[in-house]
Amino acid sequence: MNILVTGGAGYIGSHTVRLLEKTGSRVIVYDNLVTGHQAAVKNSVLIKGDIFDSERLTDTIKCYSISSVVHFAAYSLVGVSMAKPQDYYHNNVAGTLNLLDVMLENGVKKLVFSSTAAVYGEPEKSLITEESIKNPTNVYGRTKLIMENAMADYSRAYGLTYIALRYFNACGADAAGDIGEDHQPETHLIPLVLKACQGKTKGLSIFGEDYPTKDGTCVRDYIHVNDLGQAHVLALAALYNGHGSDVYNLGNGNGFTVREIIAAAEAVTGLTVPQTVAARRVGDPAVLVAGADKIRQDLGWQPRYTDIKQIIATAWRWHQAHPDGFAG
Numbered sequence: 001m002n003i004l005v006t007g008g009a010g011y012i013g014s015h016t017v018r019l020l021e022k023t024g025s026r027v028i029v030y031d032n033l034v035t036g037h038q039a040a041v042k043n044s045v046l047i048k049g050d051i052f053d054s055e056r057l058t059d060t061i062k063c064y065s066i067s068s069v070v071h072f073a074a075y076s077l078v079g080v081s082m083a084k085p086q087d088y089y090h091n092n093v094a095g096t097l098n099l100l101d102v103m104l105e106n107g108v109k110k111l112v113f114s115s116t117a118a119v120y121g122e123p124e125k126s127l128i129t130e131e132s133i134k135n136p137t138n139v140y141g142r143t144k145l146i147m148e149n150a151m152a153d154y155s156r157a158y159g160l161t162y163i164a165l166r167y168f169n170a171c172g173a174d175a176a177g178d179i180g181e182d183h184q185p186e187t188h189l190i191p192l193v194l195k196a197c198q199g200k201t202k203g204l205s206i207f208g209e210d211y212p213t214k215d216g217t218c219v220r221d222y223i224h225v226n227d228l229g230q231a232h233v234l235a236l237a238a239l240y241n242g243h244g245s246d247v248y249n250l251g252n253g254n255g256f257t258v259r260e261i262i263a264a265a266e267a268v269t270g271l272t273v274p275q276t277v278a279a280r281r282v283g284d285p286a287v288l289v290a291g292a293d294k295i296r297q298d299l300g301w302q303p304r305y306t307d308i309k310q311i312i313a314t315a316w317r318w319h320q321a322h323p324d325g326f327a328g
């Protein structure tokens with residue numbers, strides 16, 4: 001199998017690439033390196049290119065006889081998406097539509113798509129299943145939901161088969177310790193907590209302590225990046241085995257508050273997290289926890305990292321060894 005991985009130099013992309021390589025597949029990473037890191041691609045071919053560049057995409061697909069695509073390339077910051085919706089609709093919607101055009105023109109009809117728990121918005125029930133109402137509270141979630149709907153239409157009309165994976169909160173790093181989370185700027189909770197421990201920031205701002213949760217801070221479902229990556233490997237194999245288009249949640253099914261994450265990080269690092277309470281962040285739902293039985297049952301997915309301290313320990317190893325990320 002020759003697989004094109006757009007955004008394969010990014011955080012989740014680079015971890016997934018490593019797992020796909022282990023299956024013996026030929027992996028071609030396609031990334032414009034705007035948020036991705038060249039140094040995160042260790043073994044596979046890396047093509048520097050944009051998903052809007054139809055000619056380069058076509059050449060890549062033809063040159064490497066690509067038969068499927070795993071599509072990570074997208075913007076993914078909830079807060080920024082509210083301030084800069086134009087960027088998000090352009091990149092995540094128009095960019096993905098362009099990729100789909102090129103795929104169909106070249107007869108590539110298998111796609112694994114990075115979606116998000118943000119498609120649900122504020123859930124009605126605490127455990128979110130794939131059938132839960134989709135009513136995104138932020139632009140990022142809306143762009144991903146638009147693309148899920150477009151892919152469903154393309155699937156019916158053009159024979160595209162896709163699996164959309166709705167990620168909850170990706171975190172942690174590969175045990176090898178040479179790839180990990182490095183966003184500029186960093187906005188995600190666990191890396192910010194660890195940077196605060198290291199004294200690399202003034203401290204952590206807790207965004208709101210008046211949510212209807214046990215300690216007033218938001219609850220999220222944190223899932224190790226390699227468990228996420230493994231789900232892509234299984235999804236792709238399922239598509240090659242004739243599985244039809246489908247959508248799956250990807251989370252551990254356990255929720256942790258912001259304060260619980262801080263406490264777990266303090267236990268793992270033995271350090272204190274300097275912290276202050278700030279206003280709520282626009283677009284943040286109070287609780288997002290995955291019901292992920294469907295992917296366990298259908299694809300046999302089994303997360304290996306279920307203990308939050310174990311997950312944070314893998315992130316801590318990366319942060320200690322790479323305090324300045326890939327640049328260091």
Ligand code: UFG
Pocket residue numbers: 076077078116117118167168169170187188189190192204205206207208218219220258281284288
């Ligand atoms: N948080 C803080 N302080 C910070 C950063 C985050 O209190 O400095 C809080 C947020 O308010 C939120 C929680 O920590 O309640 C987690 O925030 P993240 O930014 O780490 O993650 P999000 O839940 O906002 O979003 C992540 C991904 C999205 C995805 C979503 C799905 O970034 O792409 O998970 O659950 F859509």
